[in-house]
Amino acid sequence: MSSITGVSAADTPGPDDDLHEGGPEGRTPSSDGASTGRLGDKIFAGLASGAGILVVALVTLVGAFLVIQAIPALTNNDSNFLLSQDWNVDTNPLQFGIARLLWVTVATSLVAMAIAVPFSVCIALFLTQYAPSWLAKPGAALIDLLAAVPSIVYGLWGVFTIGPHFQPVQNVLTSVLGWLPFFEKTQTSAGSTIFFVSVILAIMILPIITALSREVFAQTPQAHKDAATALGATKWEVIRTAVLPFGKPGIISASMLGLGRALGETVAVMMIVSALAPNAPWSWSLFTGGETFASKIANNAGEFDNPTKTGAYIAAGLVLFILTFIVNSLARIVIERRKAFSE
C-alpha cells in the first residue's frame, strides 16, 4: 500500500489521506505536485497528438485535393503524363507530360545541393572547429542572421552580380567536360541555363544549411572529441572520427531542408532560366533552358481559366508534392538506418 500511496493520494483524495498525514516528508505537497503534473501531462499529450493528427490530416487533404483536381485533366490527356515533354493545354484533348519539368526540377536541385552542401559543411566546420573564439562567436551569429534573410535576396544578388560574369565558367565547363551529356555545349547564354539556376539555388540555400550544420557540429560532445584526440588523432582526424559522424543526421536534415527549398523555388528560377521552344529535342545538358514544376506553374498562373487546363498544372504540382515527400522519406530512412549507432 505505502509504495503506491503517491498514486492513490493523487487520484482519490479522501479516506486514504489521513494515513499519510504523519508521513515523514509531507506527502500532501508532493501528491499535489503529482496531480497537477498528471493533468499537465494529459493536456500536453492531448495537444501534441492533436497537432500531430491535424498535420497528417492536412497533408492527406492537400494530397486528396490535388488528386481530385488533377483527374479531369489526366483522363483527358493525349500524351503520356510521365514520359512526354509536350505541354499543350489549350487543345482538346490536352497533350501534356512532365518529363522535362521533372528533369529540370531534379537536375537544378541536385546540382544546387552538390554545390551547396560541401561548402556549407566546410564553413560550419571552420566556424566550430578551427576558428578562434573571437571569430567563431560573431561568425555563428552572422550565419544565423544570414539564414533568416529571405533567400530570394541572395538569388537576386547572384543573378545581377555573378550572372554577367558567368559565361567564361560555362565555356570552360563545356569545353573540358563536354564529352559528358550533362555538359554538352549549347547555344543558350550562360545567364539563363539550368546550370546557372543551380548555382543561384546553391547560393540561396547555403546560409540555412550552414546555420543548421554549424549548430549540430557545435554540439559534438567533448568526450567524443577527447576520445579521438587521446588516440593520437590530428585535428582533421578528430573531425572525421567524432564530429562528422555525430553531425551526419543533422547534415542530412539540413540538406533536405535546403533541397525542399530548392525544389520549390519559383521566382529565382522564373527570372533566370529561359523556357525551351515547344518542340525542342530532349537534351540532358545542364546548359540549356527549361522550366521547373514551380516556375511552370507560376509562369502560367494567369491562364488558369478552365478547370481541365488548371488540372494539368495541378497534376504537375502533385508530382512536386510526391517528389518532396519521397525525398524526405529517403532522408528519414538514411537517418533511421544508423540510429542504433548514434545514441
Next chain:
Amino acid sequence: MSKRIDVQNLNVFYGDFLAVKDASMVIEPRSVTAFIGPSGCGKSTFLRTLNRMHEVIPGGRVEGKVLLDNEDLYGPGVDPVAVRRTVGMVFQRPNPFPTMSIGDNVVAGLRLNGVKDKKVLKEKMEQSLRGANLWDEVKDRLDKPGAGLSGGQQQRLCIARAIAVSPDVLLMDEPCSALDPISTLAIEDLMNELKSEYTIVIVTHNMQQAARVADRTAFFNLEATGKPGMLVEMNDTQKMFSNPDQRATEDYISGRFG
C-alpha cells in the same frame, strides 16, 4: 614497451590561473601509480599534461619538463599527436565512439595510424579485447554498436581501444567512478595484468582502490580554493597508507581533512 616518466618542476596553467605548481615526480615503468587528493587539487590537470591532452583546453599550457625515457614531451618540434600515440588515456566516463561498432571502436586508433590490412586489424581487435578481459562478452557481437554495452563493458572497451595502439603509458582518470563494484574489480584486475607491459597512472578518489592496485601513490593537495594544487608526497603505497612522511597525507588518508 613500458617507459619511465620523469616530471621536473612542472607548472600547469589555464590562462593566467596556475592550477598545479612546481610538481616533480618519477613514475616507474611496469608499475601502477595512483594520484589521490581532494577535488580541484589538479590531479586530472596534471595527468593530462602527461600526454598533452590539456592542450585541447583553451589556455592550457605548461612550464617545465616531462621526460619519457629521457625524451622531453614538450621539447621543440615534438608533435602532440605523436605524444598521444605513445601515451594513451582512458577517461572518467566511458566514451566509445557512438557511430562505430564494438570492433571498429577497438581498432579506431590503428586505423588512424594508417593500418589497413584486414587480417592485422582483426588480430589486434581480438588481442586487445582479450587484453581488456572483454573478448568473451563481445565476441559474438563485434559489429553491434558500442553504446549497447553496460557501463563497465564500455569502459573496458575504451581500455581495449587505448591498448590496441600499443602505447608505452596508459593514463586513467577515475576510470571506475561511474561503475559498479563488480565492474570496478574487473578493471582493477585488468590493471594488475596490464602493468607487466605498460606504465599505468590512475587518478582515483577511492583510497581502497589506490591501496589495492597501486605500487606507488602520489598525494596532491591545495591550500585553499583558488590556490594552485601541489604534490605533497609520493611514496610506496604501503608506506603512504601506513606511515606517510607528511602530516597532511596522514590527515587526508585517515579522513581528518577539512
